[in-house]
Amino acid sequence: MEFDVKKIFFPSVGVNLVFNINTDFPISKSSIIYDADFKDQTITIAQPSIPVTPNTPFEQLHLTTLVYINQHRIRIGIRCKPIRFINNYPIANGTPVKAVVVQYRLPAIETNIRSAFRLPMTGSRYGVKGKIIHHNQEYRTPGDFKIKDISFSGLGLIILEKKGQHPPPLSARKAGTKMIMGLALVDRDQPGAIKTVSVQIQIARINMNYSELHTLIGLKITNITREDEEVLNQFIHTAQIEELKRISKKG
Numbered sequence: 288m289e290f291d292v293k294k295i296f297f298p299s300v301g302v303n304l305v306f307n308i309n310t311d312f313p314i315s316k317s318s319i320i321y322d323a324d325f326k327d328q329t330i331t332i333a334q335p336s337i338p339v340t341p342n343t344p345f346e347q348l349h350l351t352t353l354v355y356i357n358q359h360r361i362r363i364g365i366r367c368k369p370i371r372f373i374n375n376y377p378i379a380n381g382t383p384v385k386a387v388v389v390q391y392r393l394p395a396i397e398t399n400i401r402s403a404f405r406l407p408m409t410g411s412r413y414g415v416k417g418k419i420i421h422h423n424q425e426y427r428t429p430g431d432f433k434i435k436d437i438s439f440s441g442l443g444l445i446i447l448e449k450k451g452q453h454p455p456p457l458s459a460r461k462a463g464t465k466m467i468m469g470l471a472l473v474d475r476d477q478p479g480a481i482k483t484v485s486v487q488i489q490i491a492r493i494n495m496n497y498s499e500l501h502t503l504i505g506l507k508i509t510n511i512t513r514e515d516e517e518v519l520n521q522f523i524h525t526a527q528i529e530e531l532k533r534i535s536k537k538g
Contacts, residue, residue: 288397289394290363290394290395290396291395292325292365292391292393292395293323293325295352295395296320296323296330296352296365296391296395297320297323298320298322298323299319299320300319300320301317301318301319301352301353301524301527302318302319302320302332302350302352303316303317303318303350303352303527304316304332304335304339304348304349304351304389305348305349305351305364305398306343306347307345307347308347308349308351308364308398309347316335316336316337317336317527317528318332318333318334318387319332319528321376321378321386327390328390328391328392328393329370329388329389329390330350330388330389330391331373331386331387331388331389332386332388332389333385333386333387334372334386338385339369339372339387341369341372343369347366348366348367348368348389349365349366350367350389350391351363351364351365351398352364353520353521360517360520362397362398363395363397363398364395364396364397364398365391365393365394365396366391366392367389367390367391367392368389369387369388369389370388370389371387371388372386372387373385373386373388405436405437405443406436406437406438406523406526406527407435407436408434408436408437411526412474412476412529413472413473413474413475413525413526413529414434414473414475415471415472415473416428416471416473416480417432417442417470417471418468418469419431419432419467419468419488420466420467420468421460421464421466421467426456431457432445432446432456432457433445433446435503437523439508439519439523440507440508441491441505441506442468442488442505442508443503443505443506444457444503444504444505444506445497445501445502445503445504446458446501446502446503446504447500448501448502456502457504458493458495458502458504460490460493461493462490462491462492462493463489463490464489465487465488465489465509466487466488466489467486467487467488468485468487468488469484469485470483470484470485470486470519471483472518472519472522481522482518484511484515484518484519485511485512486508486509486515487508487509488506488507488508488509489506489507490504490505490506491505491506491507492504492505493505
């Protein structure tokens with residue numbers, strides 16, 4: 288299938304700059320398109336919150352975005368390279384912001400970067416509440432754990448260790464333990480949850496030395512319905528773009 292870049296990568300579209308997309312550890316940086324010159328095949332985007340510099344190392348670089356095609360949400364990407372870094376780019380309201388100009392190369396292709404996104408839960412308009420069930424025992428936020436961050440493929444949990452706590456905290460579970468988790472996706476500007484999704488999870492790693500009083504647990508999402516996956520993908524993508532807009536206004 289051929290994709291028309293002009294109908295996908297145009298000003299105001301939320302995008303992700305993805306480094307080394309075909310590796311096991313891709314890195315994604317959220318941004319917004321400010322301008323596009325399809326004749327010269329250049330696109331001007333907002334400088335990500337973690338800046339891209341001339342010294343940023345990478346083997347591959349793709350500019351990607353989510354689109355609906357035949358009622359299915361897919362991610363489209365184009366190979367690119369940064370060619371100019373602008374410190375005072377004037378946006379519509381006249382405010383100077385930092386920007387990056389990338390030169391792209393056709394064709395645009397469908398891409399998959401499930402593991403690249405990680406949305407922090409601190410200082411954001413968007414949040415996630417959770418409930419974990421294991422052997423008829425329930426663990427809930429915020430009393431039993433707090434959600435540190437969430438991605439398309441997993442979550443990070445922080446647990447406050449309390450001596451003599453009963454029942455045993457989640458950190459007493461072993462790596463590899465499989466559980467069921469319900470997630471309530473929250474927009475703090477709106478009452479109630481936007482959506483709730485159910486996922487099957489597995490403990491991927493446990494860091495008992497995260498801090499003196501806290502344990503960090505990494506969870507891997509092992510099963511999720513297609514409908515819930517689309518809901519979660521949309522929630523994370525929307526939250527990333529909203530956070531970038533907030534940072535741009537502050538700058």
